[in-house]
Amino acid sequence: MSFFSLFHSLFFPLSCASCGKHGEALCQQCALHLPFAETLNDRRSFALYNYHHPLIARAVRTLKYHRRRELAEALLQHGAPRITEWLAEVLQSEAPERIVLVPIPQHQSKTRERGFSQSLLLARALKKALEGAEVRILLRKYRSTVPQARLKKRKERLANLIGTMEVDKALDPATLYLVIDDVITTGATVQEALRALGAGGAKRILAVALAHGYAQRH
Numbered sequence: 001m002s003f004f005s006l007f008h009s010l011f012f013p014l015s016c017a018s019c020g021k022h023g024e025a026l027c028q029q030c031a032l033h034l035p036f037a038e039t040l041n042d043r044r045s046f047a048l049y050n051y052h053h054p055l056i057a058r059a060v061r062t063l064k065y066h067r068r069r070e071l072a073e074a075l076l077q078h079g080a081p082r083i084t085e086w087l088a089e090v091l092q093s094e095a096p097e098r099i100v101l102v103p104i105p106q107h108q109s110k111t112r113e114r115g116f117s118q119s120l121l122l123a124r125a126l127k128k129a130l131e132g133a134e135v136r137i138l139l140r141k142y143r144s145t146v147p148q149a150r151l152k153k154r155k156e157r158l159a160n161l162i163g164t165m166e167v168d169k170a171l172d173p174a175t176l177y178l179v180i181d182d183v184i185t186t187g188a189t190v191q192e193a194l195r196a197l198g199a200g201g202a203k204r205i206l207a208v209a210l211a212h213g214y215a216q217r218h
């Protein structure tokens, strides 16, 4: 635990990420008003919430900089029925025997800086909500890239990431691999993760993100 998160948990006890009420990471009242996202165009990925809503933007920041396990769990617990519904729709009748949650890898320097990876935090929270799912750290980032924020065009962002992730073991074609990310913006990171898992032998690969940052009516 970093000094900052230790400090934070000592001096800022559990309170609702939206209204600040003490006792829960997200109170019942605020959970009712969480803004679910519209369905994405890409059928292989699903985002639960709309990042443009201030509550979600704040929650994503909180998860990124402070390890707030309870908040991650509350957000995913609340959204789990929607994820299950989406999975049933995409997979039709072919229910997978095994579901493996794969967090998007973070550059080591960032993990060192913050002491944790928010994708791993989210994957562990989703595991609690999806019965039988397991979490495995399969993807590695092995080449640093030009920061995506410096690249304006979506095409440039996609090209910048191709070949930056890999898996180091053979994957099972019958298992469903669910890539877990915090926010899908251009979709480039998720695309690269899907590519790398496919290259590792996975045949059933989908992605779930806490939120998407597309403009409305994408």
Ligand SMILES: [Zn+2]
Binding pocket: 016, 017, 018, 019, 020, 021, 026, 027, 028, 029, 030, 031
């Ligand atoms: Zn609240």
